Amino acid sequence: MSDWSPNSWTTKPIKQDVVYEDAQGVQDALRKLEKLPPLVTTQEINNLKVSLRNVALGNAFVLQGGDCAELFDYCNQDMIEAKVKLLLQMSLVLIWGANKPVIRIARIAGQFAKPRSSPTELVNGVEMPSFRGDNINGFDADAESRKPDPARLVSAYFHSAATLNYLRASLSSGLADLHSPLDWGLGHVITPSIKEQYSKTVNAVKDALRFMRTVGIDKDRGMETADIFTSHEGLSLEYEQTLTRLLRNPSASAQSTSNFYATSAHFLWIGDRTRQLDGAHVEFFRGIANPIGIKIGPSMAAEDLVRLLDVVNPTKEIGKVTLISRYGASKIATFLPAHIAAVQASGHLPVWQCDPMHGNTQATPSGVKTRHFTDILDELRQALEIHRAAGSFLGGMHLELTGEAVTECVGGAAGLTADGLGERYTTFCDPRLNEKQALELAFLVAGFYREEEDI
Ligand code: PEP
Ligand code: CO
Numbered sequence: 001m002s003d004w005s006p007n008s009w010t011t012k013p014i015k016q017d018v019v020y021e022d023a024q025g026v027q028d029a030l031r032k033l034e035k036l037p038p039l040v041t042t043q044e045i046n047n048l049k050v051s052l053r054n055v056a057l058g059n060a061f062v063l064q065g066g067d068c069a070e071l072f073d074y075c076n077q078d079m080i081e082a083k084v085k086l087l088l089q090m091s092l093v094l095i096w097g098a099n100k101p102v103i104r105i106a107r108i109a110g111q112f113a114k115p116r117s118s119p120t121e122l123v124n125g126v127e128m129p130s131f132r133g134d135n136i137n138g139f140d141a142d143a144e145s146r147k148p149d150p151a152r153l154v155s156a157y158f159h160s161a162a163t164l165n166y167l168r169a170s171l172s173s174g175l176a177d178l179h180s181p182l183d184w185g186l187g188h189v190i191t192p193s194i195k196e197q198y199s200k201t202v203n204a205v206k207d208a209l210r211f212m213r214t215v216g217i218d219k220d221r222g223m224e225t226a227d228i229f230t231s232h233e234g235l236s237l238e239y240e241q242t243l244t245r246l247l248r249n250p251s252a253s254a255q256s257t258s259n260f261y262a263t264s265a266h267f268l269w270i271g272d273r274t275r276q277l278d279g280a281h282v283e284f285f286r287g288i289a290n291p292i293g294i295k296i297g298p299s300m301a302a303e304d305l306v307r308l309l310d311v312v313n314p315t316k317e318i319g320k321v322t323l324i325s326r327y328g329a330s331k332i333a334t335f336l337p338a339h340i341a342a343v344q345a346s347g348h349l350p351v352w353q354c355d356p357m358h359g360n361t362q363a364t365p366s367g368v369k370t371r372h373f374t375d376i377l378d379e380l381r382q383a384l385e386i387h388r389a390a391g392s393f394l395g396g397m398h399l400e401l402t403g404e405a406v407t408e409c410v411g412g413a414a415g416l417t418a419d420g421l422g423e424r425y426t427t428f429c430d431p432r433l434n435e436k437q438a439l440e441l442a443f444l445v446a447g448f449y450r451e452e453e454d455i
Pocket of ligand 2: 069429
């Protein structure tokens with residue numbers, strides 16, 4: 001690809017651009033970042049690529065989840081551990097439900113930059129520049145803190161590195177060890193029939209684990225550690241460009257084959273607001289060898305979707321692209337069938353992943369941004385049914401969640417109401433499922449797959 005380089009995106013029109021006052025500061029930050037080592041290796045990126053190929057072929061499932069906006073402050077032991085444990089528990093439930101291996105990808109160690117629908121926002125009645133994520137500006141509501149600061153790009157690297165370091169260290173030290181008892185914490189479930197259903201599922205998962213221990217299958221390395229890949233939206237192209245390196249492709253048979261790898265994370269995705277065919281983000285993404293995601297919503301025309309796939313994946317590599325659909329429960333039936341049909345006719349075989357969060361955001365009468373558990377579940381169930389009817393495979397789900405006991409989404413078995421949202425509403429962007437709601441969702445989705453098998 002002679003017409004591509006890590007900075008060829010700068011010749012294209014760009015959305016969500018950040019205008020820095022301190023041009024020298026930007027250059028200093030980028031020079032510094034260019035010298036720092038990759039955060040992930042090509043071997044790991046390649047392993048994820050192989051796994052996602054398997055998902056595209058219908059042989060595995062992918063669970064992706066984490067915060068909408070990660071803050072530098074989230075780089076602490078408790079929050080990292082809580083998120084890892086939650087993803088692990090959810091994936092065990094899904095392995096049992098879908099009867100397939102589950103690939104875990106966290107929105108972690110770099111999910112800092114946020115696209116915003118408006119450049120300004122009202123904070124306590126005062127208009128100021130929108131918060132664009134911790135790698136761009138500060139959340140504090142004053143003009144100085146809201147100014148884009150290039151030093152934050154370097155800080156983003158070090159917070160990603162520290163998060164990743166603890167993630168890797170704790171996984172290799174047994175945080176994900178299935179020999180240690182897992183707390184399935186179902187005390188909050190208030191409806192007796194749901195409680196009974198969950199207890200049955202937990203017992204089935206526990207039985208399976210006990211059986212593996214008894215027959216000694218759990219001696220394999222796989223039971224003591226788990227792979228968790230990292231991901232974020234590739235929004236800040238200045239940052240991504242500095243960490244994009246020409247490296248040897250570990251899977252290539254010819255030793256001399258090198259490719260450009262984005263090494264800030266294993267998996268990057270293009271957001272729904274930045275996927276213009278002739279735009280800067282698509283230009284950057286078409287040149288990297290990583291597996292990539294593309295968010296697609298109601299504004300995506302089916303023909304454009306195929307053109308986009310042709311641009312970012314001209315060789316039609318299976319599973320290279322994950323299409324992350326996010327229409328909303330009331331719109332999915334209108335848009336998904338045509339998207340699936342167009343992709344099927346094109347000969348591309350992507351991973352299809354359902355993001356049931358971003359099309360279901362609404363505000364309460366008092367103006368609090370929330371999402372209803374029933375809408376989230378409804379979009380997931382419809383996605384599963386629409387794919388099945390089309391002879392396509394729903395390979396995964398993409399969730400905004402946290403390991404903390406927040407009160408941001410309405411509903412779930414604990415019966416959180418709109419009035420209760422104020423109790424622990426701590427997100428800096430979109431509302432997330434709390435740990436109980438997330439686990440519950442995993443149980444329900446596992447149930448859908450089980451039902452499917454019974455059909
Ligand atoms: C997100 O995933 O946080 C996000 C902004 O999504 P989308 O691009 O789908 O709106
Ligand atoms: Co979000």
